[in-house]
Amino acid sequence: MQILEKLKQITDEKNIFVDELMSKHTSFKTGGKAEYFVTPESKEELIEILKIDSPITIIGNGSNLLVKDNGIKGIVVSTIKLRNYKIDGDTIEADAGMPLIMLSKIAAENGLTGLEFACGIPGTLGGAIFMNAGAYGGEMNDIVVSSEYIDKELNIREITEHKFEYRRSIYSKEIDGIILSAKLKLQQGDIDQIKEKMNQNIESRNSKQPINMPSAGSTFKRKDGVIVSKLIDEAGLKGYTIGGAQVSTLHAGFIVNKGDATSQDIIDLIQYVQQVIKDKYEIDIETEIKIIGE
Ligand SMILES: Cc1cc2nc3c(=O)[nH]c(=O)nc-3n(C[C@H](O)[C@H](O)[C@H](O)COP(=O)(O)OP(=O)(O)OC[C@H]3O[C@@H](n4cnc5c(N)ncnc54)[C@H](O)[C@@H]3O)c2cc1C
Structure with missing residues (x-):
């Protein structure tokens, strides 16, 4: 049986989306299509979905995620309707x-x-x-x-x-x-x-914080107690822009989507910031956000 048919047997059709843009489900508002995007309404439905023979990606509200522009293969399951x-x-x-x-x-x-x-x-x-x-x-x-x-x-x-x-x-x-x-x-x-x-x-x-612009919160983790946003600010990167992605002018620890960013713009900007911090301070900074997809 096709994946779609299996999903329809498990949960109501209103909870199933085919070729669903992940930009609708991430706080960055970027990201390509999930082959299937499902929001089960109970734990029992969730468990049944997990029995389907397909790659499965679990997300919550997508507020710490950067989904790449070519999307996600298989089924993306969001827990967002499990709220008892x-x-x-x-x-x-x-x-x-x-x-x-x-x-x-x-x-x-x-x-x-x-x-x-x-x-x-x-x-x-x-x-x-x-x-x-x-x-x-x-x-x-x-x-x-x-x-x-x-x-x-x-x-x-x-x-x-x-x-x-x-x-x-x-x-x-x-x-x-x-x-x-x-x-x-x-x-x-x-x-x-x-x-x-x-x-x-x-x-x-x-x-x-730039709460009115799409982001995923702090882009980078603190490093050995050092607040990375201070280093990014000192390096003069506030406002630095690649495509539609920008180091927030308000808080250097946030990369924001100015409106038309692709996930690749954000990835390129992350890598640029990492390189500048490495060159200037000899520190390797890691992302706090999770980058997933193709
Ligand atoms: C404006 C803004 C402000 C923020 N401020 C903060 C802050 O102050 N402090 C902070 O810590 N974070 C902050 N964040 C980041 C984010 O909100 C947190 O990391 C949050 O906990 C992520 O939850 P989520 O449900 O959105 O997870 P997602 O982004 O959907 O997923 C994050 C990771 O968790 C995994 N996951 C999600 N649900 C499950 C599950 N049920 N079982 C197993 N794995 C799961 C996913 O696979 C993924 O790897 C901020 C984000 C934004 C956009």
Whole structure:
């Protein structure tokens, strides 16, 4: 049976897209076509999709991804519709597709503190665990108690040890698994204070980051504690442009899409910045964003 027919047996047609431009599903707003793009509505549907004999790429909200211009072969599965959650005391258990921004609001409304750092990070819970996302002194490492994932043999497993490091986790290092859900341990707090902290974080982001231009957040990782954006700024690269890709004039750590960038423009600019920093400071800087596709 054709892949499309199999997908139609598993999930509603509204969740299936053929030759779907990934530029519609990445915060950079670039990237070629996925042969099939699917948004399962339940974990059961997700597991059935994984049984299809095809290359499968898992994404969350595409906010840390650069998809190359020739697209992605096989099936791209986004977890974005897996959003169930439950609160038990100071613990929240949520599905991998739950947006972090929504989760931090839910925590705040319930007087739970610990997720304020995440209120402006536009990823899903699964993507945030994979990346050990963090900001403003907090990171997923501080709050994740356990997570459930599907392994290569399609067994569902639970782990409590995530080997979190700066922007890395056991999922990016060792386990080739798909995160299904996670339990987060928060603390009881004062709703007004939590909301105040969130507002401060958002205000700080709005003033310092190019949030109105497509990007994938910080392009590069910190290097041995050195804030790479400072080096890029000192090297005079703010505003440097290749095609439609630009080193943000507001924050040198962000590469932005001025509107008509291709993924190749962004890749060329990344490589140019890496070369300048290497020549000037003898430092090899690595991307925080994940580059995938053909
Ligand atoms: C404006 C802006 C601001 C940002 N600010 C921050 C910030 O302050 N701090 C920060 O850390 N990041 C930041 N980011 C980057 C990004 O939002 C985070 O890395 C986020 O955690 C990525 O989540 P996602 O769901 O979008 O993942 P994607 O981009 O969809 O995927 C990222 C990686 O995670 C993997 N993945 C996703 N879901 C799963 C799953 N369920 N199971 C297994 N693997 C999975 C993917 O395969 C991929 O390798 C920012 C991005 C933007 C655009």
